[in-house]
Amino acid sequence: MADEGRTERGKRLLQSLYSTVGERVLDSVEDIAPDLRSYITDFAFGDIYSRPGLDLRAREIATIASLTTLGNSPRELRAHIHGALSAGCTREEVIEVILQMAVYAGFPAAINGLEAAKEAFAEIDEIR
Amino acid sequence: MADEGRTERGKRLLQSLYSTVGERVLDSVEDIAPDLRSYITDFAFGDIYSRPGLDLRAREIATIASLTTLGNSPRELRAHIHGALSAGCTREEVIEVILQMAVYAGFPAAINGLEAAKEAFAEIDEIR
Amino acid sequence: MADEGRTERGKRLLQSLYSTVGERVLDSVEDIAPDLRSYITDFAFGDIYSRPGLDLRAREIATIASLTTLGNSPRELRAHIHGALSAGCTREEVIEVILQMAVYAGFPAAINGLEAAKEAFAEIDEIR
Amino acid sequence: MADEGRTERGKRLLQSLYSTVGERVLDSVEDIAPDLRSYITDFAFGDIYSRPGLDLRAREIATIASLTTLGNSPRELRAHIHGALSAGCTREEVIEVILQMAVYAGFPAAINGLEAAKEAFAEIDEIR
Amino acid sequence: MADEGRTERGKRLLQSLYSTVGERVLDSVEDIAPDLRSYITDFAFGDIYSRPGLDLRAREIATIASLTTLGNSPRELRAHIHGALSAGCTREEVIEVILQMAVYAGFPAAINGLEAAKEAFAEIDEIR
Amino acid sequence: MADEGRTERGKRLLQSLYSTVGERVLDSVEDIAPDLRSYITDFAFGDIYSRPGLDLRAREIATIASLTTLGNSPRELRAHIHGALSAGCTREEVIEVILQMAVYAGFPAAINGLEAAKEAFAEIDEIR
Numbered sequence: 001m002a003d004e005g006r007t008e009r010g011k012r013l014l015q016s017l018y019s020t021v022g023e024r025v026l027d028s029v030e031d032i033a034p035d036l037r038s039y040i041t042d043f044a045f046g047d048i049y050s051r052p053g054l055d056l057r058a059r060e061i062a063t064i065a066s067l068t069t070l071g072n073s074p075r076e077l078r079a080h081i082h083g084a085l086s087a088g089c090t091r092e093e094v095i096e097v098i099l100q101m102a103v104y105a106g107f108p109a110a111i112n113g114l115e116a117a118k119e120a121f122a123e124i125d126e127i128r
Numbered sequence: 129m130a131d132e133g134r135t136e137r138g139k140r141l142l143q144s145l146y147s148t149v150g151e152r153v154l155d156s157v158e159d160i161a162p163d164l165r166s167y168i169t170d171f172a173f174g175d176i177y178s179r180p181g182l183d184l185r186a187r188e189i190a191t192i193a194s195l196t197t198l199g200n201s202p203r204e205l206r207a208h209i210h211g212a213l214s215a216g217c218t219r220e221e222v223i224e225v226i227l228q229m230a231v232y233a234g235f236p237a238a239i240n241g242l243e244a245a246k247e248a249f250a251e252i253d254e255i256r
Numbered sequence: 257m258a259d260e261g262r263t264e265r266g267k268r269l270l271q272s273l274y275s276t277v278g279e280r281v282l283d284s285v286e287d288i289a290p291d292l293r294s295y296i297t298d299f300a301f302g303d304i305y306s307r308p309g310l311d312l313r314a315r316e317i318a319t320i321a322s323l324t325t326l327g328n329s330p331r332e333l334r335a336h337i338h339g340a341l342s343a344g345c346t347r348e349e350v351i352e353v354i355l356q357m358a359v360y361a362g363f364p365a366a367i368n369g370l371e372a373a374k375e376a377f378a379e380i381d382e383i384r
Numbered sequence: 385m386a387d388e389g390r391t392e393r394g395k396r397l398l399q400s401l402y403s404t405v406g407e408r409v410l411d412s413v414e415d416i417a418p419d420l421r422s423y424i425t426d427f428a429f430g431d432i433y434s435r436p437g438l439d440l441r442a443r444e445i446a447t448i449a450s451l452t453t454l455g456n457s458p459r460e461l462r463a464h465i466h467g468a469l470s471a472g473c474t475r476e477e478v479i480e481v482i483l484q485m486a487v488y489a490g491f492p493a494a495i496n497g498l499e500a501a502k503e504a505f506a507e508i509d510e511i512r
Numbered sequence: 513m514a515d516e517g518r519t520e521r522g523k524r525l526l527q528s529l530y531s532t533v534g535e536r537v538l539d540s541v542e543d544i545a546p547d548l549r550s551y552i553t554d555f556a557f558g559d560i561y562s563r564p565g566l567d568l569r570a571r572e573i574a575t576i577a578s579l580t581t582l583g584n585s586p587r588e589l590r591a592h593i594h595g596a597l598s599a600g601c602t603r604e605e606v607i608e609v610i611l612q613m614a615v616y617a618g619f620p621a622a623i624n625g626l627e628a629a630k631e632a633f634a635e636i637d638e639i640r
Numbered sequence: 641m642a643d644e645g646r647t648e649r650g651k652r653l654l655q656s657l658y659s660t661v662g663e664r665v666l667d668s669v670e671d672i673a674p675d676l677r678s679y680i681t682d683f684a685f686g687d688i689y690s691r692p693g694l695d696l697r698a699r700e701i702a703t704i705a706s707l708t709t710l711g712n713s714p715r716e717l718r719a720h721i722h723g724a725l726s727a728g729c730t731r732e733e734v735i736e737v738i739l740q741m742a743v744y745a746g747f748p749a750a751i752n753g754l755e756a757a758k759e760a761f762a763e764i765d766e767i768r
Contacts, residue, residue, distance in 0.1 A: 028502075029502060097190045099548065105198065156751070160735055201748035230292075354673075355432065358679065413630060420622070427683045608691060
């Protein structure tokens with residue numbers, strides 16, 4: 001029961017935040033590491049994102065800041081920009097978070113992050 | 129006038145967010161790089177943190193996420209934990225942001241960040 | 257039942273690999289983030305390290321390589337050096353893994369890793 | 385004599401581990417930095433990988449862990465996945481090493497590494 | 513007046529070092545973060561690069577070393593290779609700086625940097 | 641003969657740039673990885689730093705930029721600050737290189753680098 005709880009909570013959250021975008025990130029390695037999907041669903045979303053104490057809007061802001069700082073996954077950054085908008089952030093807020101990273105992670109990281117945002121916004125405009 | 133504007137805005141913000149804690153970070157290199165203080169005051173706070181479009185609570189959440197991810201400055205992370213609390217975050221929210229970084233930057237980064245939070249909270253309890 | 261399985265598996269593994277050393281890493285943030293211990297026990301050890309397909313000796317070699325490359329947690333690196341020796345690695349093998357990181361992560365990372373190894377070996381010699 | 389020893393040892397090792405794949409990584413910058421090839425052959429392979437005390441299977445596991453953690457060279461990661469298989473690792477072992485990096489370097493690094501593995505496996509299947 | 517000073521100094525420097533290449537880096541995010549251009553012009557070039565105490569040739573060498581080490585922006589690295597040549601560096605000097613990074617940031621970072629240099633040199637040869 | 645050439649060149653360079661400071665960095669891991677000293681002497685200094693095409697002053701500037709960006713070894717950064725001064729840099733030039741890293745690696749990295757510079761200058765003043 002407890003484990004189903006995590007999985008169900010994680011799935012619901014993933015679906016509500018990223019719609020089909022999050023799924024696509026996970027599809028890419030489904031065939032060689034099928035359990036990865038359940039770790040992300042159960043642990044990242046069922047355990048961590050589901051914790052009380054911080055709203056989803058703030059969680060997505062934190063993740064966008066981290067992914068801009070890391071700079072290793074523009075695809076995952078784009079997915080979380082979708083998530084941030086789903087959680088109630090404005091596009092302007094997303095841009096401000098990324099721009100601010102110039103102070104901590106340097107200008108190249110911020111510029112790369114802004115390009116990912118531009119692409120994420122274009123993807124959303126296309127879907128509409 | 130414009131330049132005084134940045135400096136004044138930056139100073140006011142630094143003072144309101146970090147009280148004397150922020151000053152101490154800058155004191156350490158004052159003698160060998162005196163202009164660094166004005167770059168941080170004018171650019172980081174007078175330009176970036178003063179921008180409309182994102183409230184200070186969200187800005188501090190983004191910075192805590194970035195500094196936990198980078199892991200290169202526990203001292204600056206502690207100062208921004210002070211700032212987050214000044215901007216209206218709860219201690220629980222600060223802990224949640226750092227804990228969530230386990231997903232993106234790995235567990236060691238999250239553990240280091242939580243230790244910085246523990247120290248920042250202890251510093252604040254001492255001052256009171 | 258499933259969840260107990262993860263927890264029990266993780267605890268047994270943690271105990272067999274790190275004895276009391278691993279516990280101490282987690283003690284440090286127990287008070288401000290009590291759930292972190294269960295995430296590490298259940299997810300990192302109960303889920304990941306317990307997977308078939310790679311023996312524990314190889315898992316610890318991979319972790320030592322990663323922590324030397326990251327360079328953000330000499331304490332966790334020392335704990336995994338204990339784990340590598342528990343899993344059957346020789347001290348020479350631990351040193352070789354870290355030294356090789358000079359090629360990929362640079363000499364400073366390798367030197368820092370070797371210092372952590374020296375400290376871990378000294379801790380072990382003291383216990384004996 | 386001594387220097388020839390390093391070069392010969394390095395060349396033999398490079399050839400046995402990576403066949404023609406390793407060469408291609410070095411071809412790309414041959415024209416602007418011709419000495420790089422000899423540094424990698426002589427130092428990385430003639431000196432480091434040739435050291436006793438750690439078998440090649442373990443050396444490739446350590447390198448795959450490091451390159452997944454760094455995330456800066458999917459091409460070099462793919463070459464070392466070839467090397468790991470040449471040194472006796474199974475595909476499952478390669479996947480396990482990369483998946484485990486989620487714990488230390490975060491999920492985005494692990495996902496990127498798994499994609500490189502998928503591509504490396506496809507390259508090998510094509511050659512056959 | 514003071515602020516115009518920074519902007520004018522920064523613009524002149526950007527133009528003299530990178531000609532139209534630098535502009536293109538900034539064009540990409542102009543529409544979603546128009547102020548980024550002025551932060552880079554005013555702060556990075558008007559404030560930092562304009563400081564006395566270090567000549568532009570040495571400044572570009574330092575930046576090439578940093579961008580090779582970071583590895584997060586081959587495009588910005590290419591722009592600064594243009595800048596280094598404009599400031600009086602030879603192509604050989606650019607290659608030497610990047611090659612040396614193998615010692616500190618590892619071989620993969622150096623190889624990536626050398627590829628960026630090769631592309632930057634080809635761009636320059638094409639313009640001529 | 642060739643190998644002695646590298647070793648002799650490397651030793652002479654290490655001695656001339658860092659005097660006894662460089663030795664101390666290597667002393668720390670001498671007992672557990674005695675060959676590391678020869679790799680640094682022979683490869684880093686005998687091969688790389690001895691290459692024509694870039695003067696030692698520029699090489700030390702590049703290394704200070706890289707170590708400030710990496711932030712993983714304040715001790716090695718201090719040693720290279722000694723090296724930069726030996727190679728003809730002024731203290732002001734060292735400070736400028738580190739300060740400039742705020743643009744690429746972020747302010748926390750630059751502040752940490754400036755603290756290392758302050759300590760290196762104090763060490764030198766003490767010796768005199």
